[in-house]
Amino acid sequence: MNFTKLLFSWYDLHQRDLPWRRTKDPYKIWISEIILQQTRIEQGLNYYHRFMDRFSTISDLAAADEHDVLKLWQGLGYYSRARNLLHSAKEIVKMNQGLFPSTYAEIRNLKGIGDYTAAAIASMAYDMPYPVVDGNVLRFFSRYFGIFESVDKASGKKAVLLLARGKMDLANPGKFNQAIMEFGSLQCKTGSPDCHACPFRENCFAFTHEKVVDLPVKSKAIQPRKRYFNFLVLIYKDPENGEIIYLRKRKENDIWKNLYDFPLIESSGPVSQSKLIQTAEWRNLVKTKKAVIRKRSKVYQHRLTHQLIFARFYVVHLGKKPVNEFTPAVLKNLDKFPVPRLIEKFLSDAAANGPNVLADHRR
DNA sequence: TAAACGTGGGA
DNA sequence: TTCCCACGTTT
Numbered sequence: 001m002n003f004t005k006l007l008f009s010w011y012d013l014h015q016r017d018l019p020w021r022r023t024k025d026p027y028k029i030w031i032s033e034i035i036l037q038q039t040r041i042e043q044g045l046n047y048y049h050r051f052m053d054r055f056s057t058i059s060d061l062a063a064a065d066e067h068d069v070l071k072l073w074q075g076l077g078y079y080s081r082a083r084n085l086l087h088s089a090k091e092i093v094k095m096n097q098g099l100f101p102s103t104y105a106e107i108r109n110l111k112g113i114g115d116y117t118a119a120a121i122a123s124m125a126y127d128m129p130y131p132v133v134d135g136n137v138l139r140f141f142s143r144y145f146g147i148f149e150s151v152d153k154a155s156g157k158k159a160v161l162l163l164a165r166g167k168m169d170l171a172n173p174g175k176f177n178q179a180i181m182e183f184g185s186l187q188c189k190t191g192s193p194d195c196h197a198c199p200f201r202e203n204c205f206a207f208t209h210e211k212v213v214d215l216p217v218k219s220k221a222i223q224p225r226k227r228y229f230n231f232l233v234l235i236y237k238d239p240e241n242g243e244i245i246y247l248r249k250r251k252e253n254d255i256w257k258n259l260y261d262f263p264l265i266e267s268s269g270p271v272s273q274s275k276l277i278q279t280a281e282w283r284n285l286v287k288t289k290k291a292v293i294r295k296r297s298k299v300y301q302h303r304l305t306h307q308l309i310f311a312r313f314y315v316v317h318l319g320k321k322p323v324n325e326f327t328p329a330v331l332k333n334l335d336k337f338p339v340p341r342l343i344e345k346f347l348s349d350a351a352a353n354g355p356n357v358l359a360d361h362r363r
Numbered sequence: 364t365a366a367a368c369g370t371g372g373g374a
Numbered sequence: 375t376t377c378c379c380a381c382g383t384t385t
Contacts, residue, residue: 038381040372077369080384114383135381154364190380191374221379222366255368303377304369341370367384374378 004169004176006199011179014186016041019048021178026100026107026125027058033117034085038078047076059098061089070258070338077341079259084112104130115161123173131164132177133157136184142216143188146205151216222306228269229311230276231262231346232285234326235294235358236318243359246326247337255304260337262313263326270299270310290319295357297349302342313346315357331358 001009015021018041020032031051035044050072055061061069066086073082088110092098101107108118119130131137138151141160149156169176187194195207206212234246247260265271265281273296276282297313329337334347350358 034382036381037383038369040381043371075370077371078382080368081382084383112383116382218379253367257368301376302369304367305379306367307369364385368382370381372378372380374376 003167003200004172007179007183008172008175010183010187010199011175015179015182018045024125026102026121028052029121029124030100030113030117031085033120034081034112035076037081037117039076043076047072057098058089058092058100061086062093062098066258067338071336074259074338075341075344079256079338081112083258087111088113100125102126104128120177123177125174127172127174129168129170129173131161131168131173132181133161133164134181134184136181136188137164138184139190139216140180140184140188143193143206143212144200144204146209146211146215148215148217150219152218156217224303224306224308227307227309228267228271229309230265230267230271231311231313232265232282233262233313233315233358234285234318234322234324235315236321238321241330243331244328245331245334245358246322246324247329248326255307256340258338260327260339261343263324273314276314285324286316286318287322288318288320292317292319297346300342300346309342311342311346315350 018032020029023029032044032048035047035051039047054068054072055064064086066083069082069086070079073079076082091110092100101110104118104122107113107121108115113121116132116134119132122128122130123132133141138157138160141147141163142151142156145160145163147156147159147163149159151157151160164180167180187198193212195201195204195212198204198207201207206215236244236246238244246263248263249260250256250258263285265276265279265285267276271279273293277286277293293314294317295313295315297315300309300311300313302309302311327337339347350356
């Protein structure tokens with residue numbers, strides 16, 4: 001049996017029924033691919049449904065506020081994916097009257113769409129023979145062909161891409177691509193691949209040479225940078241509106257761009273409370289003498305790929321209305337703002353731990 | 364081209 | 375609990 005036949009008979013038995021597999025709509029495939037890029041299917045599924053309910057067409061998305069797109073994306077991480085989706089939707093409306101482009105080159109040109117996603121959309125929506133090379137395909141083919149170059153380097157990926165082109169079923173590019181990724185994901189797994197029941201075992205280099213555990217080869221992980229965040233959760237009890245909390249929109253080219261957190265004093269190492277309140281930054285943020293530190297949180301550790309963040313939250317009740325550049329929000333509207341997981345976690349802890357420290361009980 | 368970009372599953 | 379790792383694109 002040839003490669004495609006083996007693959008398809010495996011796929012016909014094992015494929016999962018997922019909404020984006022039942023459509024040829026390039027918009028739906030696009031959205032699902034972007035969500036699934038760095039996200040597991042189980043988690044991505046919910047986001048996909050919510051996204052489609054909220055933005056059912058490209059024009060709907062193009063007309064959205066970035067704030068709302070980020071809010072919908074909250075918790076998924078890699079927020080540039082959401083910003084790029086919006087950017088490209090606007091581009092499609094402007095350049096192509098809202099019609100999704102239909103050539104590989106045009107698709108590939110959209111912001112947020114790289115080699116993998118362009119191939120996925122072109123093959124699944126239009127049945128064009130562009131092989132997808134995602135993490136699953138890299139793993140499977142590096143084992144199957146015995147590729148010992150690092151698959152997270154350009155040369156290793158290129159080698160796999162060339163071999164994938166040779167295997168591609170030109171009659172069914174969409175099905176071939178879905179099948180090969182599903183195979184890598186479910187059968188040729190990272191940890192303990194099910195070689196015993198694998199239809200390709202006889203021709204698999206790694207299996208026949210006992211190199212399954214050695215492949216694929218990856219470059220070594222990088223050391224995360226340590227950062228120390230001292231957040232100031234400034235609360236002012238407004239006579240009319242109740243507690244106001246001050247949020248900061250992150251603008252710089254840094255993590256969580258365009259999401260919200262709190263006024264922040266970043267330090268080069270851990271800082272004690274007594275040292276912190278002596279700093280110029282603290283005095284600049286807490287201008288009034290009538291301020292009370294209501295709570296100092298535990299240190300939250302938040303690990304990103306390249307950063308290890310140690311965060312502490314100081315809940316400060318201000319005695320008088322502050323004048324500052326931050327975004328005021330009443331407590332009940334807090335959940336309208338897109339925030340990173342770290343902030344979400346702090347807020348839910350604050351709400352869960354007895355009397356809400358964010359509420360001002362003084363009279 | 365190497366580094367940046369987040370989160371969560373699972374060991 | 376902590377640690378390690380997976381997942382594509384951009385710059």
